[in-house]
Amino acid sequence: MIRPHRSHPLWYAFMLHRLSGLALALFLPFHFYVLSLALTNAARFGSFIEWVHHPLVVVAETGLVFLLAVHFFGGLRLIALEFLPWTSRQKTLAAFALAASFFIACAFFLSAI
Amino acid sequence: MHIREAWKDEPLVSNSGTMKVSVWRGQGDVGQFEEFDVPVLDNQTILDVVSWIQQESDPTLTYRFACRVGMCGSCAMMVNGKPRWTCRTHVKKVRKDGAIEIAPLRNLPVIKDLAADMTEFFDKWVKAEGVFHPSKTREDPIEPINHESNARQQASAAIECINCAVCYAACDSVSSNSDYLGPAALNRAWTLVNDERDSAAEQRLKAVSGDGGCHSCHSHQSCMNYCPNELNPTASIAGLKRESVKNLSWWGW
Numbered sequence A: 001m002i003r004p005h006r007s008h009p010l011w012y013a014f015m016l017h018r019l020s021g022l023a024l025a026l027f028l029p030f031h032f033y034v035l036s037l038a039l040t041n042a043a044r045f046g047s048f049i050e051w052v053h054h055p056l057v058v059v060a061e062t063g064l065v066f067l068l069a070v071h072f073f074g075g076l077r078l079i080a081l082e083f084l085p086w087t088s089r090q091k092t093l094a095a096f097a098l099a100a101s102f103f104i105a106c107a108f109f110l111s112a113i
Numbered sequence B: 001m002h003i004r005e006a007w008k009d010e011p012l013v014s015n016s017g018t019m020k021v022s023v024w025r026g027q028g029d030v031g032q033f034e035e036f037d038v039p040v041l042d043n044q045t046i047l048d049v050v051s052w053i054q055q056e057s058d059p060t061l062t063y064r065f066a067c068r069v070g071m072c073g074s075c076a077m078m079v080n081g082k083p084r085w086t087c088r089t090h091v092k093k094v095r096k097d098g099a100i101e102i103a104p105l106r107n108l109p110v111i112k113d114l115a116a117d118m119t120e121f122f123d124k125w126v127k128a129e130g131v132f133h134p135s136k137t138r139e140d141p142i143e144p145i146n147h148e149s150n151a152r153q154q155a156s157a158a159i160e161c162i163n164c165a166v167c168y169a170a171c172d173s174v175s176s177n178s179d180y181l182g183p184a185a186l187n188r189a190w191t192l193v194n195d196e197r198d199s200a201a202e203q204r205l206k207a208v209s210g211d212g213g214c215h216s217c218h219s220h221q222s223c224m225n226y227c228p229n230e231l232n233p234t235a236s237i238a239g240l241k242r243e244s245v246k247n248l249s250w251w252g253w
């Protein structure tokens, strides 16, 4: 449950960064495994790549692209927060990171279908 | 005038009737909420509500306050789950569905009822080298300080802290890491890092660079979101992080 003291945009930005990071960490081993098939088992890799065009998989991949983008832009936001002079536009920056991630995920989706 | 008398001057019950107020009762980790019916007044702070309960309903209720005008920092509590300075929090602003829940500050041990034990909060202030180390004695002439200088402006921006621990109660890094020095102590350290009259810059940066120091902050910005004096501990901590990484040699690198 989200406790009352946490209900403000920048806490949500923190949690989104944390969850996207965790999800990516879980996904990466699988990602590397599939890539390794290209070297160790070309036939299976080929059939896997076929499967990648299934609509459900495209939707799932769009989600992954979103997570990657939101972690990337969120990370840039945090690096700026910690290493550049302070700006009071923290909420705007967080909103921008989210919007840019949606944009990239949608662009991926449109190019994949 | 005694607070109680002040109430008697006003009509105690305005036409708005009464409200349900749940108040945390107990000692240490053990306790439960107890409900009180409190008259609604036109102009009423959360501290007024707590004082009314203690004076009119249950004299054993324990809580803490002193100035009643947002200067002393002793009256902070959790109000409907959010940390607030109760003497300057109006009931009208925070009532949720007509009800109010009041609990002791989060992240601190409870002494009794609404009074939290602030010992660790102040100990961490000292651990973060939040103490001024003068570079001159009283025999020396007074040093002229340029109020326009960048360092002085950074120090001034963070200096109006009243030690209320609202930020400390809002901080999730404090809840997950009991060694974390917390926003208030680190914010104080940052004012002193920028104070030209202080002589302990290196000692202080070392104190805030280790375990539980500025690098344990996750930048949620809950501290600045709730600080009643509108200070920005996150920005101060970011400043400490920058100064700290400029001196990687302290970490044995």
Ligand code: SF4
Pocket: B170, B171, B172, B173, B174, B182, B183, B216, B217, B218, B219, B220, B221, B222, B223, B224, B233, B234, B237
């Ligand atoms: S920004 Fe840092 S100090 Fe402030 S609430 Fe978050 S972790 Fe705590």
Ligand code: SF4
Pocket: B160, B161, B162, B163, B164, B165, B166, B167, B168, B183, B184, B187, B226, B227, B228, B229, B230, B231, B233
């Ligand atoms: S920084 Fe703000 S919230 Fe924290 S103790 Fe000081 S005045 Fe209170």
Ligand code: FES
Pocket: B065, B066, B067, B068, B069, B070, B071, B072, B073, B074, B075, B076, B085, B086, B087, B088
């Ligand atoms: S009683 Fe002093 S700050 Fe609230």
